[in-house]
Amino acid sequence: SQTIHQWPATLVQPVGSPLSLECTVEGTSNPNLYWYRQAAGRGLQLLFYSVGIGQISSEVPQNLSASRPQDRQFILSSKKLLLSDSGFYLCAWSSGSYEQYFGPGTRLTVT
Amino acid sequence: DAKTTQPPSMDCAEGRAANLPCNHSTISGNEYVYWYRQIHSQGPQYIIHGLKNNETNEMASLIITEDRKSSTLILPHATLRDTAVYYCIVRVAGGGADGLTFGKGTHLIIQP
Numbered sequence: 001s002q003t004i005h006q007w008p009a010t011l012v013q014p015v016g017s018p019l020s021l022e023c024t025v026e027g028t029s030n031p032n033l034y035w036y037r038q039a040a041g042r043g044l045q046l047l048f049y050s051v052g053i054g055q056i057s058s059e060v061p062q063n064l065s066a067s068r069p070q071d072r073q074f075i076l077s078s079k080k081l082l083l084s085d086s087g088f089y090l091c092a093w094s095s096g097s098y099e100q101y102f103g104p105g106t107r108l109t110v111t
Numbered sequence: 112d113a114k115t116t117q118p119p120s121m122d123c124a125e126g127r128a129a130n131l132p133c134n135h136s137t138i139s140g141n142e143y144v145y146w147y148r149q150i151h152s153q154g155p156q157y158i159i160h161g162l163k164n165n166e167t168n169e170m171a172s173l174i175i176t177e178d179r180k181s182s183t184l185i186l187p188h189a190t191l192r193d194t195a196v197y198y199c200i201v202r203v204a205g206g207g208a209d210g211l212t213f214g215k216g217t218h219l220i221i222q223p
Binding site: 019034043044045046049059088090092099100101102103104105107 | 145149152153154155156157160207210211212213214215216
């Protein structure tokens with residue numbers, strides 16, 4: 001069966017510090033991968049998606065970036081965090097069909 | 112993707128059927144209706160999807176009106192663990208690689 005992992009589960013970082021969140025998927029090949037963010041009191045917002053290694057599409061301009069160095073690995077990064085980057089970051093995968101499967105999420109607090 | 116409208120919140124007694132409505136009056140012929148839910152502090156969970164026929168799985172039933180302009184998600188015997196935000200999403204057939212567009216959803220509260 002397929003599983004999706006995210007780490008860390010929680011993170012507290014100062015403004016201006018770098019960020020690296022990692023997502024890995026097991027049990028499937030060539031998945032579509034996604035990063036979403038949920039700010040406090042707000043809905044889920046799609047940030048990036050990827051259909052293959054090195055292929056990244058950005059939905060929202062911001063100081064975040066994403067990379068896909070391996071087929072089942074998706075990384076969300078920032079060089080300098082802003083207070084507004086605080087939120088619940090969710091990784092998801094799909095096989096190109098109807099459902100997307102979400103990971104447990106990373107709760108990021110920028111102080 | 113077509114826009115959806117859901118009530119912001121609903122209550123339901125434990126053990127009763129929870130009926131969550133969704134309006135999608137601008138849905139196109141090739142767009143499916145999907146339902147996800149998000150339990151507090153967890154990632155969203157896929158529930159069910161449908162095109163025009165009613166659908167049922169182990170979690171829920173989906174009733175789509177004949178004109179496809181609205182639908183209802185039914186949790187037949189709600190439990191406290193069903194308390195969550197439920198999202199109705201409309202998107203093109205086959206899904207593709209595009210991400211999901213989540214609205215504000217309906218916060219369903221199951222009362223003991």
